[in-house]
Amino acid sequence: MSLTLHLPDSDATVALGRALASFISRMDAPPALLLQGDLGSGKTTLVRGFVESLPGAEAAEVSSPSFNICNLYPTSPGVAHFDLYRLEGMPPDDALFDALEDPDTISVVEWIQFLPKGMWPDQALFLEWIPSDTGRSLVLHAMGGAARDVIDALGPK
Secondary structure: OEEEEEEOOHHHHHHHHHHHHHHHOOOOOOOEEEEEOOOOOOHHHHHHHHHHOOOOHHHOOOOOOOOOOEEEEOOOOEEEEEEOHHHOOOOOOHHHHHHHHOOOEEEEEEOHHHOOHHHOOOOEEEEEEEOOOOOEEEEEEEEOHHHHHHHHHHOOO
């Protein structure tokens, strides 16, 4: 199951992040968010909207964790924000897999294409940015029942 969205600007990308957070943060077993897109496509912008709409966000400074690989945000629920860009061709450490298995943390992974698909979590929402002449185009792919519920909530009514 998938859903294709057109995001005309960064405000729409932030709004989608907020919409995802409002639904995912209330789930008992939230899916991981797996993000794939070119530099500047809007991955971190979406994460900013997601994190900033959660309780505790006033103590979180959302930025791309390119150099330290992971940012942990003191939100409720907690968010573990990974960036695998610098890991191209190298295996990630156990912190990634621990976060992906932690039911009290929502994992967000940018540059997921640098992790072999066999290592992706079973319950995930895969967000794939695709080139667009205007704004951003995004395809949300459901991996597992929890992600299907998210797509159902975001889809046309």
